Amino acid sequence: MELLHLMARHGYALTFGLLLAEAIGVPFPAAIALVTAGAAVAAHTLWGPYVLLAAVVALVIGDTVQFWLGRYMGWLLLGFLCRVSINPETCILRSAESFYKRGKFTLLVAKFIPGVNTMAAPLAGSMKMRFWQFLRLDFAGAMIYSLAYLGVGYLSRDFLKALLRGFHTAGLAMEAVVLSALVVYAVYRIVQYRRNYMFRIVPRVQVQELAARLASQDADKVQIVDVRSHGYYDEDASRIKNSIRIEPNNLEEEIKNLPRDKDIYLYCT
């Protein structure tokens, strides 16, 4: 119920702020804000056209920021956004290829697809889409998205009220669920810590130590290997001199090319 009251009091600002946050990459399900705003419109506490305007302007501003970041930061931004995924490199490749294959009209529906909604604007920027074309498609996509969820909220006002009342009643149960989730998370972090501790048995060397070895007669016993998961997308990418690359997604095959008679020094970014 508080959500509906909050929306009634600060509806336009709240809609604008929450949708802007989602558009610039904050993992917040802005659809909830739109559905609630739609319910507030049905209750005549907000005026539909203003809510729609606030939502569309927020989405277009956020997406435009992402578009230009994608244009100027190139694949670095996508790499950053993809870090939350299990495999950053395949995340970039898959997103770019899927976006390219499905065409520019992906922008019309991207906001409905979790994951793609964050990647679409920076991808369009990185892939050199013309800005005015991006703006037209993004505006249309923002309109479709906003109208769809505002419409859901508008049509399901009574259901939404009942649902929120239900949530209030189920508050204690939710607290128990949150507490359990925290315990599971703590156990997961402990397991991760133990696993990382095990990995520390791999010796680590300082740059100076390796440089000294490369300058010695022992240099032919050294193989430096680049294992960056991304960083191979820009024309001006550089790497350590005489290093070779291992494709992290194809480790079994790549191992066959590694010399067994040399010490292998691995590095990433």
Add this chain to the structure above:
Amino acid sequence: MAHLLREKGFNTFVIVGGLTAWRKAGEPLEAVPKNDLVKLPTFS
């Protein structure tokens, strides 16, 4: 990955600080060969 390679019999080490530390130390770099660059599609 270093751990996996070690398990497969390679004598692996990890460079502390990676490429950033190497660059900061002024050690030699080279451009990534054109063949190694990953080609991604563009609209232009």
